[in-house]
Amino acid sequence: MGTVAPEKILRELADLWLSVGKRGQNDDASGVLRACTMTLVVLTEAGDESGTLGETIAALMPEHPARTIIIRLTGAGERTLAERVYQQCWMPFGQRRQICCEQIEITASDDAVADLPPVVLPLVVADLPVIVWCRSPRFVDHLEVAHKVIVDSAAFPLNRLAGTRDYILGDLAWTRLTRWRQMLAQIFENRENLAALDRVATVTIQHPGGSPTSSAFYLGAWVKDCLPQVEVKFVPGTWTGKAEAPLVIGIVLEGEGISVELARWEDRMVTTINGLAQCVNLPLVTEYNLMREELAIVRHDPVFEKTLASALRLAYPKDK
Amino acid sequence: MPTENPFQDPLRFERQAPECAAVIFGANGDLTKRKLLPALYRLAYDRRLTAGFAVVGISRTPMTDDQFRQKMLEAVKEFSEDTNFDENVWRAFATGLFYVAGDIADPALYQRLAAKLNEIESSRHTGGNVLFYLSTQPSQYAPIAQSLGAAGLAKGNGWRRLIVEKPFGHDLASARELSDRLHEHFDESSVYRIDHYLGKETVQNILAFRFGNGIFEPLWNRRYINHIQITGAESIGVEDRGAYYEEAGALDDMIQNHLLQVMATIAMEPSASFRATSVRDERSKLLRSIRPMKPDEIRVNTVAGQYGAGNVGGKQLSGYRQEAKVAPDSQTDTYAAVTFFVENWRWAGVPFYIRTGKRLPKRVTEIAIQFNPAPLTIFDEDDGDRAPNLLVVRIQPDEGISLKFLSKRPGSGMNLRPVSMDFNYGSSFGERSPSAYETLLLDAIIGDATLYTRQDMVEASWAVVEPIQNEWRSTKLDFPNYPAGSWGPAAADEMLARRGHTWRRP
Numbered sequence: 001m002g003t004v005a006p007e008k009i010l011r012e013l014a015d016l017w018l019s020v021g022k023r024g025q026n027d028d029a030s031g032v033l034r035a036c037t038m039t040l041v042v043l044t045e046a047g048d049e050s051g052t053l054g055e056t057i058a059a060l061m062p063e064h065p066a067r068t069i070i071i072r073l074t075g076a077g078e079r080t081l082a083e084r085v086y087q088q089c090w091m092p093f094g095q096r097r098q099i100c101c102e103q104i105e106i107t108a109s110d111d112a113v114a115d116l117p118p119v120v121l122p123l124v125v126a127d128l129p130v131i132v133w134c135r136s137p138r139f140v141d142h143l144e145v146a147h148k149v150i151v152d153s154a155a156f157p158l159n160r161l162a163g164t165r166d167y168i169l170g171d172l173a174w175t176r177l178t179r180w181r182q183m184l185a186q187i188f189e190n191r192e193n194l195a196a197l198d199r200v201a202t203v204t205i206q207h208p209g210g211s212p213t214s215s216a217f218y219l220g221a222w223v224k225d226c227l228p229q230v231e232v233k234f235v236p237g238t239w240t241g242k243a244e245a246p247l248v249i250g251i252v253l254e255g256e257g258i259s260v261e262l263a264r265w266e267d268r269m270v271t272t273i274n275g276l277a278q279c280v281n282l283p284l285v286t287e288y289n290l291m292r293e294e295l296a297i298v299r300h301d302p303v304f305e306k307t308l309a310s311a312l313r314l315a316y317p318k319d320k
Numbered sequence: 321m322p323t324e325n326p327f328q329d330p331l332r333f334e335r336q337a338p339e340c341a342a343v344i345f346g347a348n349g350d351l352t353k354r355k356l357l358p359a360l361y362r363l364a365y366d367r368r369l370t371a372g373f374a375v376v377g378i379s380r381t382p383m384t385d386d387q388f389r390q391k392m393l394e395a396v397k398e399f400s401e402d403t404n405f406d407e408n409v410w411r412a413f414a415t416g417l418f419y420v421a422g423d424i425a426d427p428a429l430y431q432r433l434a435a436k437l438n439e440i441e442s443s444r445h446t447g448g449n450v451l452f453y454l455s456t457q458p459s460q461y462a463p464i465a466q467s468l469g470a471a472g473l474a475k476g477n478g479w480r481r482l483i484v485e486k487p488f489g490h491d492l493a494s495a496r497e498l499s500d501r502l503h504e505h506f507d508e509s510s511v512y513r514i515d516h517y518l519g520k521e522t523v524q525n526i527l528a529f530r531f532g533n534g535i536f537e538p539l540w541n542r543r544y545i546n547h548i549q550i551t552g553a554e555s556i557g558v559e560d561r562g563a564y565y566e567e568a569g570a571l572d573d574m575i576q577n578h579l580l581q582v583m584a585t586i587a588m589e590p591s592a593s594f595r596a597t598s599v600r601d602e603r604s605k606l607l608r609s610i611r612p613m614k615p616d617e618i619r620v621n622t623v624a625g626q627y628g629a630g631n632v633g634g635k636q637l638s639g640y641r642q643e644a645k646v647a648p649d650s651q652t653d654t655y656a657a658v659t660f661f662v663e664n665w666r667w668a669g670v671p672f673y674i675r676t677g678k679r680l681p682k683r684v685t686e687i688a689i690q691f692n693p694a695p696l697t698i699f700d701e702d703d704g705d706r707a708p709n710l711l712v713v714r715i716q717p718d719e720g721i722s723l724k725f726l727s728k729r730p731g732s733g734m735n736l737r738p739v740s741m742d743f744n745y746g747s748s749f750g751e752r753s754p755s756a757y758e759t760l761l762l763d764a765i766i767g768d769a770t771l772y773t774r775q776d777m778v779e780a781s782w783a784v785v786e787p788i789q790n791e792w793r794s795t796k797l798d799f800p801n802y803p804a805g806s807w808g809p810a811a812a813d814e815m816l817a818r819r820g821h822t823w824r825r826p
Binding site for chain 2: 178181182184185190191194195197198226227271280297302303
């Protein structure tokens with residue numbers, strides 16, 4: 001049965017720094033700088049594409065340097081844990097000093113999940129926030145050490161996020177809406193449009209598939225929180241783009257003398273205000289974009305928390 | 321009717337500009353091409369500007385809107401740093417670029433500008449908001465402001481703001497006169513005096529470092545700090561700016577504005593909030609606390625320098641007097657070093673050494689805060705290096721903060737050696753920092769004047785610089801007194817040596 005000793009991992013990390021430091025001296029470089037602003041714990045399945053995940057983490061490190069602990073579940077089988085320790089380094093443009101972050105990968109069989117907390121706890125960097133990124137819905141209930149937990153409710157029913165919790169919650173299904181929300185907000189920075197806001201009576205959200213996505217519920221709930229007088233409708237939309245359909249296809253705000261529509265088309269957003277259309281560049285968000293935004297917020301997000309409660313009421317009106 | 325946009329979410333949304341038009345006087349000039357348009361394009365690229373944002377370029381050269389767009393396209397491609405050129409973003413941005421040709425002394429120009437702004441307001445929904453940027457000769461600031469006022473352009477449906485570049489006058493009287501003339505049509509809250517040093521990310525980080533942390537501020541006073549050195553060094557000469565530099569000199573060009581603002585930021589009292597008025601009040605108070613010097617003090621606490629010929633890396637460099645458009649017997653300072661004292665309880669007796677110069681060994685701007693030694697030396701003198709604790713804030717290049725302290729050398733015995741703990745701004749956060757002009761232009765459009773210089777700050781700076789200026793002008797200086805590629809005149813070293821200090825070699 002394979003086991004993992006946290007102290008051994010910490011020793012390996014220390015050795016790694018020593019060897020990188022020595023290599024830096026030999027190369028006549030200016031040494032190595034260790035950068036760390038948080039511990040990022042990534043919970044993922046064995047089948048998860050490791051190359052894509054590695055690229056996302058590598059891209060996040062320059063902006064959010066962290067000790068990363070990737071926990072990969074290998075599935076059923078003998079109760080076993082294994083680890084490997086390595087470093088991710090980069091050389092900022094035009095500078096001589098290497099910046100490095102630590103990475104620890106722990107693989108565990110399903111039966112060994114219960115053994116993970118005592119391994120992970122000593123590995124978190126003291127005095128810095130611990131962010132847990134759940135890439136698999138089945139981990140959602142195993143998250144005690146975290147200051148913040150990031151999930152993606154696109155993969156599971158929204159009511160799994162109901163209830164109270166000790167940590168801050170982030171949901172990538174909400175993060176995907178930031179650009180939509182920002183563009184909608186921008187439209188009402190115009191004084192004429194702002195003056196017409198009271199007259200908006202209905203909001204229609206177009207979503208892919210037969211039933212609204214969690215992002216669609218979030219968007220509807222957020223608009224309803226901002227404009228309590230409106231009636232929110234969800235309708236299936238048609239997506240003819242080449243890329244995978246986004247979780248929200250469009251939103252229309254209508255009322256006497258005002259009509260605002262935001263619709264996605266490939267990597268463009270078409271904004272139509274009272275019949276006048278404008279197209280702007282809006283690249284499809286990647287997992288990196290979403291995580292970059294979420295890692296920058298390690299505190300309560302009152303707008304999200306209020307919207308989550310409203311979205312649950314909208315999605316499950318019969319539940320208390 | 322709602323007065324506030326209920327959709328705003330400041331935690332998530334990047335700061336965005338409200339709809340407006342920016343009018344740039346001197347649109348054919350270097351600053352527009354090198355800094356302003358690349359900064360505005362980058363703001364558009366980052367979706368910080370509204371879709372209707374417009375730029376009206378003004379200069380004497382006849383040009384159509386399309387020719388202006390083509391010229392600005394070339395400028396953006398050539399001078400945008402760390403920014404990918406995106407054809408789609410440019411196309412949308414370029415539809416908002418317009419040009420009006422004319423002589424700024426001609427009242428008809430302002431009538432044409434008014435017509436153009438009206439047209440833009442209705443077609444691009446700019447809400448009547450206009451930002452005027454005066455990227456012209458300083459002597460034209462007041463006439464342009466007055467012509468804008470006379471044409472009714474200083475007021476309109478929305479806000480009207482005026483950005484002026486330094487120098488803000490050439491002495492205290494001219495600075496006051498300039499402000500008075502600007503105020504005839506634009507009140508002080510609408511006048512934005514730009515000091516691009518204050519827009520630099522690291523200068524702003526000084527405020528975060530000092531007032532966001534609890535551990536440094538208790539040490540930030542005469543009891544623990546021995547002295548402070550502020551260096552703004554340039555390795556280049558005056559290049560093709562000889563004519564301008566003959567009028568300005570290092571003291572006026574750098575110390576009166578940029579470096580005194582940096583000093584104010586490093587030495588100001590904590591402000592009650594991070595609102596523009598509070599922060600600027602504290603900066604202003606600090607500047608007013610700097611002791612103006614009498615002539616006999618100026619002679620021992622200031623050093624003027626001018627570079628002569630020198631040899632750097634085998635390359636022969638000419639002296640300042642041999643540069644184009646410079647008088648062969650020029651008395652202009654290309655180097656200035658000043659010891660300032662701040663008369664308040666926090667800083668009484670602590671020297672602030674400020675130096676700046678052309679043709680110094682490297683381009684570097686930094687603040688070095690040297691702390692007092694430990695009150696009791698328990699280690700023997702021969703136990704190693706006794707370098708003082710030093711906190712260095714590097715503003716450019718390699719922006720960051722270093723703390724130097726003593727550590728035991730590994731091995732038996734108690735040998736000490738200094739070690740440096742570095743925070744590198746650009747690499748600890750891999751994110752691209754916005755350029756100073758991006759920050760400052762966005763601030764002005766949003767109406768945040770925190771990083772802009774106020775009239776009382778300008779006057780307070782002149783009040784301490786003008787006596788030095790007068791003393792230097794009344795003395796025949798023995799120039800040149802330092803070779804190109806050196807760290808300045810020997811007299812500058814002697815100025816510090818009198819207090820037992822030495823300049824850092826950054």
